[in-house]
Amino acid sequence: MEYHKLIVCHECDQLFRKPSSVRGRRASCSRCGASLPTLPGAGLPLDWICAVTLAALITFCIAQSFPVIELRANGMTSEATLFGAVRSLWSGNMRAVAAMVFCSSILFPLIELLALLYLLAPLCAGKRPPQFDAMLRLVQLVRPWGMVEVLMLGVLVTIVKMVSMAEVIPGPGLVALGVLTIMLGVVALFDPSGLWVVRDEIGTSRKGGVRWSEGSAGRRHFTRPLRACKAGSSPALTAQRAGLIGCHACGLVQTRSECQAHQRCARCQQVLHERRPESLTRTVSLLLAAALAYIPANLLPIMHASTLGRAEDDTILGGVAYFWSSGDWPLAVVVFVASVLVPMLKLVALTLLTATVRQGSGWAARERAGLYRIVERIGRWSMLDVFVVALTVTLVHFGSFALITAGPAALAFGAVVILTMLASHQFDPRLIWDNAGQRSRPTR
Numbered sequence: 001m002e003y004h005k006l007i008v009c010h011e012c013d014q015l016f017r018k019p020s021s022v023r024g025r026r027a028s029c030s031r032c033g034a035s036l037p038t039l040p041g042a043g044l045p046l047d048w049i050c051a052v053t054l055a056a057l058i059t060f061c062i063a064q065s066f067p068v069i070e071l072r073a074n075g076m077t078s079e080a081t082l083f084g085a086v087r088s089l090w091s092g093n094m095r096a097v098a099a100m101v102f103c104s105s106i107l108f109p110l111i112e113l114l115a116l117l118y119l120l121a122p123l124c125a126g127k128r129p130p131q132f133d134a135m136l137r138l139v140q141l142v143r144p145w146g147m148v149e150v151l152m153l154g155v156l157v158t159i160v161k162m163v164s165m166a167e168v169i170p171g172p173g174l175v176a177l178g179v180l181t182i183m184l185g186v187v188a189l190f191d192p193s194g195l196w197v198v199r200d201e202i203g204t205s206r207k208g209g210v211r212w213s214e215g216s217a218g219r220r221h222f223t224r225p226l227r228a229c230k231a232g233s234s235p236a237l238t239a240q241r242a243g244l245i246g247c248h249a250c251g252l253v254q255t256r257s258e259c260q261a262h263q264r265c266a267r268c269q270q271v272l273h274e275r276r277p278e279s280l281t282r283t284v285s286l287l288l289a290a291a292l293a294y295i296p297a298n299l300l301p302i303m304h305a306s307t308l309g310r311a312e313d314d315t316i317l318g319g320v321a322y323f324w325s326s327g328d329w330p331l332a333v334v335v336f337v338a339s340v341l342v343p344m345l346k347l348v349a350l351t352l353l354t355a356t357v358r359q360g361s362g363w364a365a366r367e368r369a370g371l372y373r374i375v376e377r378i379g380r381w382s383m384l385d386v387f388v389v390a391l392t393v394t395l396v397h398f399g400s401f402a403l404i405t406a407g408p409a410a411l412a413f414g415a416v417v418i419l420t421m422l423a424s425h426q427f428d429p430r431l432i433w434d435n436a437g438q439r440s441r442p443t444r
């Protein structure tokens with residue numbers, strides 16, 4: 001049985017009554033503070049998102065076609081396009097790193113834009129395109145792995161780094177990349193899980209076009225949580241306690257089936273999990289692998305530089321020290337935070353979360369849930385150094401005069417980023433609340 005008037009928080013499992021509309025703004029869970037998905041009227045209108053997606057796709061093509069940076073040194077010129085950076089890594093026997101850069105900066109953002117446009121253009125005209133479910137699942141799958149904004153920061157860091165060595169000329173691709181970053185930021189504000197509700201409305205409505213119902217409130221809602229009984233100190237009613245289960249992909253609340261081992265969502269056919277299976281074991285395994293890769297990532301050289309026959313190896317910390325001593329302290333801070341501090345904080349935070357959940361601790365659940373959200377958001381920024389390496393390798397290839405190639409730490413560092421992101425995806429934040437006090441905060 002499906003419960004279309006209920007909504008479940010995907011981070012703490014609290015059940016809520018769905019408000020009639022949130023009119024352009026998102027609602028948050030009053031228990032854990034997470035944004036609630038699939039609320040009618042949340043976010044920008046569909047035709048706006050469709051227009052921005054189309055503009056972003058055109059800008060994406062421009063950013064790929066023109067050089068991002070041009071470098072002139074000793075009468076020689078070299079330029080870097082995004083695809084050229086991938087090709088340089090591939091030909092320099094850094095194929096795994098090339099694949100990471102290609103997927104995160106080209107393939108996944110392109111898939112997201114194409115799939116979103118495929119879904120939104122017909123939906124704005126009140127039609128449901130064929131293969132709707134598969135395409136929407138694809139958007140939700142690739143979205144966390146597209147990292148154009150990190151690439152943009154990587155380009156800026158590379159420019160500042162190169163200025164002291166040679167003449168740096170920003171290319172037309174850089175302007176396009178900057179505009180693309182802003183547009184993708186707008187697209188990222190749109191929660192694609194809301195399209196599942198639009199799909200249902202199109203299925204039931206005979207009218208062309210989709211209109212959300214207009215609610216009376218114009219400010220941010222905190223939806224009303226359901227409680228097990230009417231007393232003020234009653235425990236929060238979670239989907240698990242009510243014998244229900246919420247789909248993580250589309251948000252539909254439905255009855256939990258005891259007889260089905262792999263129950264699938266009635267709307268999107270995603271496999272439903274009351275709690276992610278083997279969540280702690282998988283998270284700990286990925287964390288251990290990431291911690292092991294973190295050591296060579298910091299100790300081994302990330303780049304080999306050869307200038308007029310003189311060879312030099314660069315580690316991440318060596319690069320930070322060089323920027324600091326040469327007066328580029330803002331750059332030193334950015335690289336240190338993104339490449340050293342963020343991966344370490346992710347490892348420590350996820351270890352703390354898994355340890356407290358394993359011990360059945362109910363300590364500071366709301367703060368731990370907030371910590372998990374921070375880890376989820378900052379994880380991608382560690383790719384910064386991998387992008388800087390890719391661009392530097394592409395730019396500095398002046399034969400015997402100056403040549404830079406990627407070192408083994410680039411691969412180890414990329415592995416740390418991917419493994420910690422996978423670890424945070426495998427961790428089920430609902431486990432934090434299973435042992436927390438059963439009281440929810442009062443509703444605002």
Ligand SMILES: [Zn+2]
Pocket residue numbers: 009010011012013014029030031032033034
């Ligand atoms: Zn919640």
Ligand SMILES: [Zn+2]
Pocket residue numbers: 247248249250251252265266267268269270
């Ligand atoms: Zn579903």
